[in-house]
Amino acid sequence: MKDWDTVAIVGVGLIGASIGLALRRRGLAERIVGIGRNAQRLQTALDMGAVTQISTELADGVADAQLIVVCTPVGHIVSHVREAAAASPARALITDAGSTKEVICRELAEPPELVARFVGSHPMAGSEKSGAQYGRDDLFVDRVTVVTPREDSPEELVLRVEAFWQSLGSRVVRMAPDAHDAAVAAVSHTPHLVASALAAATPRQHLALAGAGWSDTTRVAAGDADLWQQILLQNRDHVLQALDHFAAILAAAREALAAQDANQLEHLLQTGKQTRDALGNRPGSHSFLAD
């Protein structure tokens, strides 16, 4: 007896393919429909066993699903959830895997029926790589997935979405959409923008001396630029706030350096070290990046 008869995955990139692989590896679904616009990418997901059938038509693909997971870029999630809701059985559960939650969960409060079917999610796993071919059946194991119900989300629905992510091995944290977005602005979106600017600011001729420090500090800048502009724009207010806080601290450090104020400079470095040391070394952090 499987958890699900049919699961539909809309958008079969790294995250979507990993969900499919995890469902199959754990024997949780009878059928997994991979849905996307690009037939070749769908074929890759099928060939690697991430899905059992494929469709380029969203409405067809979700027609028999009990669970629909929308894994498309954040700028497309709202319209894909609406389309999926219209074409799937009325009792089908819908969630997503987007890196932002406030805009998505606010827009999907309309029409009211959707509140009874959709709860947002953000699995904090990923990579600077994108594409089904990088999918892994253990991508979510011991990783946090944030589930972000609205105040009016039915508790039973929220519990089912949480149970789904737990069934893939994920640890679930429940947060309000805006609290989620404020937190990821600080620990993911702003660091991404800073890393990109740092990479962009590095003259190519000096790269020959770039070692592991530069390499680690800028690693996330290798992420997909189109995906990330969507994420940053959807979380604009929180990112601007976090960015201004960062810029003020950096300006103070610049001032201390310009004034040759060794004590003040060391104080800043010490403060950064204390926060960094508070995290420690997370297992597996080297190859998989939260997005």
Next chain:
Amino acid sequence: MKDWDTVAIVGVGLIGASIGLALRRRGLAERIVGIGRNAQRLQTALDMGAVTQISTELADGVADAQLIVVCTPVGHIVSHVREAAAASPARALITDAGSTKEVICRELAEPPELVARFVGSHPMAGSEKSGAQYGRDDLFVDRVTVVTPREDSPEELVLRVEAFWQSLGSRVVRMAPDAHDAAVAAVSHTPHLVASALAAATPRQHLALAGAGWSDTTRVAAGDADLWQQILLQNRDHVLQALDHFAAILAAAREALAAQDANQLEHLLQTGKQTRDALGNRPGSHSFLAD
């Protein structure tokens, strides 16, 4: 027949201990004297086989050396090289392992005899960890060491210093001191300050959601704050210049985000991605950080 009868290592932390371990592993030195102020740390280096004898008196420790490598924090290198030169045989070769070169090589042009004995070096290997206990006999293998002669450095002296680093497995790159400092300001010192400010700007309560992105981007911020304030102050002008270039690019990104200019934002992210992709994944970059 060993390369060296006696090598003196002034400052037996991660770098100094790794030099000792590499010399012994490769059978390159008869005796290795570890010199430092802290008897307990010296004992650690002795116990782990990084040195064959120890001394808390610099003048005593270098008395019989043919090669002296000064591995103390950059703010102390100039005075330690002077002390070592005064107390060692006139033919003894002296180099250092400091992360900055311009100030050190300029100050050590006086007295003129020193130019015939000292050439600066910067092995681009290290870690956010410090201390002899993290030393490794392969720390320099396939890593770049920059050797920074002055215009008036005798070629024979420069070749001997280069041969020394090559004998530890390092690849040697020769650069002028100011060119070295401009390059490491861009690829190491400025990224360090940015990573520190980013860590310092992150509210502790959001760390629970920090994943590999935050972890990698801020990894170098775990480095020793006192060592790094000395490095940043010694390379102040180049770092300020690189920092202002970075800040201008970040400000443009902020502007694009605030104005919801998706094209401009994606252009910045794409520029960063192209520079990051130009580096690729350096082997071993995860555990060892250039400083």
